[in-house]
Amino acid sequence: MSFYRESRLPVGNGWWEVVDSRLVVGRALQEIGFDQNTASNIETGVLRDLYNAIKVTIPIEFCEMKKLHLENLPNLRSFSSGNLVKWESLENVVVNQCPNFRKFGLGMIKKSQLKSIFIQGNEGQIIDIDNNMVAYLFEFLLLVKKLKELHIINVDVEELWDYNYPSESFCELENLSLINNNKFFSAISSGMIMRFKNLRKLTLDKCESLTEVFDLEDDNLDHKVHEILPQLEVLALINLIKLKNAWNKEPQVSFFPNLVYLYIVNCGNLQSLFSLSSIKNLEKLKILKLCKCDKIEEIISSDISEDEMVPIIFPELECLVMKDLPMLVSFYKQSRTLCWPKLNTVRVSNISKMETFSTGILVTPFLTSIYVTFVKKLWFGSLNNTISYMHGNPGKGKNLKSHYQGIGVE
Known part of the structure; x- marks a missing residue:
C-alpha cells in the first residue's frame, strides 16, 4: 500500500528509482535514427524532466489518527521516504521489534499533540545505532513540546540528549525509561536536568556501562536552578552492574523533594546509598527497596x-x-x-x-x-x-x- 504518488522510472523488480545512464538512453536513440548530438540533447532533457518529477509528491494527511503502532516488521526502514505525511492529531508512537527501522520521516507534527514514544528492539537482540542515526531516529522530537512519555528498550544510543534540541523540548516529559542499553556511562546530563522539571518517573534497567545516573558537568548548575527534578516521585535503578554513584558530584541545591518510591535492585558496585547531607531531601519518601547489591556496606x-x-x-x-x-x-x-x-x-x-x-x-x-x-x-x-x-x-x-x-x- 502506498501513501503517496510519484513519477519515477521503473528499473528491475524492486522499488522505483531513477538511473542516470547516458549510454543506455543515448544508444537507444541512435539505434532508431537520431544522430549522436541530437540523442545527447534529448536524453539530457528527458532525465532532467524525470528528476523534477521525482520531487512532485502529493502529501497525505492523517487528520484523526492519534496512535501509530509499528510492530514485528523486520525489514521496515522508514515510514516514508521524505516529509510527505501530515499528522494533525498524532499523540502516541510505538515502534516494537523493528530492528532495521532508522528513520520515521514523520513529516509535519503539530507541536502540541505528540505525548508518548515507545521504542523497543527485538528481545535478546540489541539494536546498535551510531550517532549519525540518532539524529534521524529522534528527528521529530525537535517539533515536540508536550511529549510526556519516552520509553527506549533494547536500543543502544550512546548520546541520547542532543544539545541542539530547542530549549522547550522535553520540558513536559513525565515518564522516562531507558532499558537494556549498553553504551550509557551517565544517563542524565546537567543540561537535561534543567529541562526535566516535570519528570515524575525515571526507570533505568540493564544499562550495563552506566557508572552514574546524573552527570553534573556544569559547575554553574547550582546557580541556575533552585531544585533538581522537583516533581520526581519514582526512581527505579535496576540491573546496573557498574553503577557506583547516583551523582558524579552531589548538588548543593535541593533535589528529589517529592520522591516517594525508591527502588534499587542488583546494582553490584554500589557501596552506599545516601550521604548524610542528602537525607533532608527525602522528606516525602514512603517506600525504600534495596535488593541484591553485593558491595553495599551502609x-x-x-x-x-x-x-x-x-x-x-x-x-x-x-x-x-x-x-x-x-x-x-x-x-x-x-x-x-x-x-x-x-x-x-x-x-x-x-x-x-x-x-x-x-x-x-x-x-x-x-x-x-x-x-x-x-x-x-x-x-x-x-x-x-x-x-x-x-x-x-x-x-x-x-x-x-x-x-x-x-x-x-x-
Missing part, C-alpha cells in the same frame, strides 16, 4: 562533620525492604538518633553481616515486627534487638512457629 554514608546531636528523620517512610545484601553492616554506623514516625513494615533477608540496625537510638513507634519471609514475622522488642537476634541465629527465625508475649515469631 545505607547512609558516615559524615563526621555533621552535628551528631541532630537526629536523622525519615518523616514519611512506611516500608523498608533490605534483601540479599551480603556486605551490609549497618543502616548507619554512627551513633545518631534515627526517627521513623510512620514506619510500619520492614522486610529483611540475607543480611548476614548486619549485627545491629544502627548504633544510635531508634524511634519506630508503629513498628511491631519484621518480615523474614513473605508471611512470617519476627520481633524481639525493638528493631535493633531483632536484627541482632537474626545475626546470632541465622536461619532460625524462619523456622520458629511460636509467638509469646509480643516477642518472637508469628
Whole structure:
C-alpha cells in the first residue's frame, strides 16, 4: 500500500528509482535514427524532466489518527521516504521489534499533540545505532513540546540528549525509561536536568556501562536552578552492574523533594546509598527497596562533620525492604538518633553481616515486627534487638512457629 504518488522510472523488480545512464538512453536513440548530438540533447532533457518529477509528491494527511503502532516488521526502514505525511492529531508512537527501522520521516507534527514514544528492539537482540542515526531516529522530537512519555528498550544510543534540541523540548516529559542499553556511562546530563522539571518517573534497567545516573558537568548548575527534578516521585535503578554513584558530584541545591518510591535492585558496585547531607531531601519518601547489591556496606554514608546531636528523620517512610545484601553492616554506623514516625513494615533477608540496625537510638513507634519471609514475622522488642537476634541465629527465625508475649515469631 502506498501513501503517496510519484513519477519515477521503473528499473528491475524492486522499488522505483531513477538511473542516470547516458549510454543506455543515448544508444537507444541512435539505434532508431537520431544522430549522436541530437540523442545527447534529448536524453539530457528527458532525465532532467524525470528528476523534477521525482520531487512532485502529493502529501497525505492523517487528520484523526492519534496512535501509530509499528510492530514485528523486520525489514521496515522508514515510514516514508521524505516529509510527505501530515499528522494533525498524532499523540502516541510505538515502534516494537523493528530492528532495521532508522528513520520515521514523520513529516509535519503539530507541536502540541505528540505525548508518548515507545521504542523497543527485538528481545535478546540489541539494536546498535551510531550517532549519525540518532539524529534521524529522534528527528521529530525537535517539533515536540508536550511529549510526556519516552520509553527506549533494547536500543543502544550512546548520546541520547542532543544539545541542539530547542530549549522547550522535553520540558513536559513525565515518564522516562531507558532499558537494556549498553553504551550509557551517565544517563542524565546537567543540561537535561534543567529541562526535566516535570519528570515524575525515571526507570533505568540493564544499562550495563552506566557508572552514574546524573552527570553534573556544569559547575554553574547550582546557580541556575533552585531544585533538581522537583516533581520526581519514582526512581527505579535496576540491573546496573557498574553503577557506583547516583551523582558524579552531589548538588548543593535541593533535589528529589517529592520522591516517594525508591527502588534499587542488583546494582553490584554500589557501596552506599545516601550521604548524610542528602537525607533532608527525602522528606516525602514512603517506600525504600534495596535488593541484591553485593558491595553495599551502609545505607547512609558516615559524615563526621555533621552535628551528631541532630537526629536523622525519615518523616514519611512506611516500608523498608533490605534483601540479599551480603556486605551490609549497618543502616548507619554512627551513633545518631534515627526517627521513623510512620514506619510500619520492614522486610529483611540475607543480611548476614548486619549485627545491629544502627548504633544510635531508634524511634519506630508503629513498628511491631519484621518480615523474614513473605508471611512470617519476627520481633524481639525493638528493631535493633531483632536484627541482632537474626545475626546470632541465622536461619532460625524462619523456622520458629511460636509467638509469646509480643516477642518472637508469628
